[in-house]
Amino acid sequence: MHHSRRALLGSGLAALGALPFLSRGLMKEALAKEGAGPAQRLIVFFTPNEPVHADHWKPAGIQDGDALTSLRPMMESLEPHMQDILMIGEMEMHTRGAEPHGAGHTGIGHMLTGRLVEPYGPGAAEFWASGASVDQHIAQALGVDALTLGVRSGGANGNSRISYTGASQPVHPQTRPDQAFDNLFSDFTLPPSELAELRARRLSVLDRVAGDLQGLSSRLPSEGAQKLDVHLTLVRELEQKFESDTTLECDPGDGPPALDYDSNANVPIATTHQIDVMVQALACGITDVASLQIGNSGAGSLTPLWAEAGIDYNIDCHTIAHDWANGPEQLERRLALESFHFRQFAYLLQSLADYPEGTGSMLDNTLVLWTKNLGFGHNSRRMLHMLCGGACGGLDTGRYIEREGQGHNKLLTSVCNLMGVEQESFGDPQFGQGALDLA
């Protein structure tokens, strides 16, 4: 099946660089055929707490550069996709040692930004990241609108956000897949004349709002003016979205049903539906960058009473994560929880692999970053990272590489480069320069 893209009426390839919400699919498809990368799209996948400990994720006896031929039991759901995984072991977050604010969970603000956080109060969660995250940075460079999704992702605080458009500019994830689907696709269901009239009306409203923003900003002291300037930028982006004359060339189907997606009981079904919406949005070319955040840094508000998803404990995930070394029962619980997390990731990889694209599947043309902000205990050493998918030929998967002690900023730089956004370093350069050697 030929992959679907939104078509821009009457425009040619020359316009590809200029307008937002336009995927670079045509150009990249051509490059992918050459096997040269860059990846067509990026997905970031986050699950809470640590991947237990290296004893439980590192295949027995494996060395740097070895092929991946087996996985630890906790990760067995990924075995069908070993060939699609580049497992990167033993890295660190150098930001952690330098971070004065808070404790173990603050690193979630470093994870995709490569920077120390910006506190606004003494409370452990009273901080925001101090720069753009790699997903939003890449989305901006590509001129697309990143899709930021979450499942029971916590409140508006530093412990609960992974994605940022800038310093103290968190992007709150959409936590309801039915609403996310509507936001992505519902406009396209209107008849063209009605859509045109609606968009004209909306543009006149936004024009008035932009006028208010500019006027007010000029009359306020700098602190307020800065906030309004960010607000104005968002209004301008929304205007551009309404101005672009687009049609949808794929059939997204009906989308997920309305459920109480914010409840603890529905975490597994919410995750499945979020993954479905994400894959659909990417397949339809509405965006090329997406992230999914399950829970938040500690996941204290998630309790895995999810028998239908293969795990059933009446103890919250944060307690399970802390308690694992206290006895065999606790370890078993901990491994069961992390296995559940890996099963969700396996579903994502399988969904991408199942979607035909070009001469292969979406997975061939995608770069997936699997990441956490913790390694073991409350620290960010001996970490596990994974880069998955073909990245249009730019990624050599099916292997394990060990990069002991190297800083995660370098991995973020590599992600940028693999997406065709070339740069020397990402985040604060004092925590790592250059890209990671993935060979």
Place this chain on the structure above:
Amino acid sequence: MRIHLAVAGLLAVAPGCYAGVTHQLDEGGTDDSAGLGSGESSGTGGDSDDGDGESGDGPGPSAECEGAPTTVGVTPMRRLTRTEYDNTVRDLLGDTSAPAQAFAPDELVAGFAANSIASLSKGQLDAYFAAAEALAAVAVQTNWETVVGCDPGDRPCLHGFVETFGRRAFRRPLNAAELDGYIELLDDTADTADGIAAAEVVLQAMLLSPSFLYRVEGEDSSGSGLVAVTGYELASRLSYFLWASMPDDELLDLAEAGMLEDDATLDEQARRMLEDPRARDALEAFHLQWLSIGDLQDRVKDPALFPEWDAGLADGMTRETLAFTEAVIRDGDGRLQTLLTAPWSIVDADLAELYGVDAGGTGFSRTDLDPAERSGILTHASVLTATSHAAETSWVHRGLFVREKLLCDELPPPPAGVETNNVNDPGRLEAPECAGCHILLDPLGQGFDAYSPLGVFRLTDESGESVDGQGSMTDIPEIGDFDGPVELGAGLATNERVRDCVATQWFRYATRRHESEADTCGLEALQAQFEASDGDIRELAVSLVTSPSFRFRSHD
């Protein structure tokens, strides 16, 4: 943008708590090395801890504040919280659909929803947009007379609507450029469509305007340093503090007449507003957040141990605390001591059963509880449930409740690299890297062990062990060892640190920020007034409204 805070000083004292230094009582003096941080936060307690809790200078302002020039901390510009948005559209449009419940969560500062730090997120603009369209559509389709009140063909009337409605939506009159802009929008739409569509787009745009969505202050202000808050700004400060909603016409009219910038008028208005039913919304918002009981619906409890736990019970517990605090503050003696010691509450049949008493009446009604078991909010099911795990109580969370909510103590998180577990563990007091801080929490929280994870009074716990129910606060000698929360409550109710902290919590709610160096003297005066009124929370609210932090703004 970096907010300058007293954070550095706070963190500097914290390491003492880590080093296993327990707070030495017999040292008296000024030892704050336990990292309680109260010296930064509450303006008292950090000075001396010789047991009687006095700040060293007796009544009247401290030496450093006597005759000192007025200073107030910086309040960053904030957006309406979800509750405020919903209440505002209720009062502006008569719309009770509560669209903000679908918005992104509010950012909290000092425990209260503020939305003052992070910039607007893209998804949130989309959510505002959808809400504005929905609200405007309903307004013109079903509420035309109340909201617009014009014949759709009457253009001059519609122009008048822009001005009148705009003043209420923006909480101040539109300036000339704004008026021109909105009338132009109206005229263009009326010319191409009709008057109804025109009013609808004006409503949409106003509901999306920054003058609606943000609590704007300092417009056209050329001052730097300390600036007096203007009439319209005061009207909004008053209404969002005491009603969690927009100002009414009386407030706007007083602002317009320049009569609001006067202590006597502010006092009078504050009292009027406390009597108004809308004050209930602000009291609810304050207590849900101060007591951290806003998410009981989300709590998971062990169904084998607690089969009675469900959404209905969670809702009932929340309602009890809100009804009780309202009964005390609006209808009762308004005193902090009553909140902390009352042997009665407002309960329904399910809660009466939980508390082991007969229901006082039908539905929620005032009911006497066992005075040997119950002491105001300290033993509310809501608080006891929120400070427990699924299957057992939490010494740490119950200890933190008293420390953070009633004493304004800031305890640092566990040091990096130390293994922590989320269970009641006596071993913490043996481990040197844990004991320094946990001595301040665990023995305190243990004093609540006679109350189950749902707040039921019991003599044996979930594993059949008999319950001790003894606790201790080693750093407050006049409390010291105590036998359960009733005895603890009696001690806390007369404790100066608690009284000062509650004043601080109301200060934080009124300003939506942490107190800073610049607030020290203003907060001290507020605490003195709270003491002088014998802990009257209504008087505290009025004192806040006439305090420097309310009357002045400070620019960076």
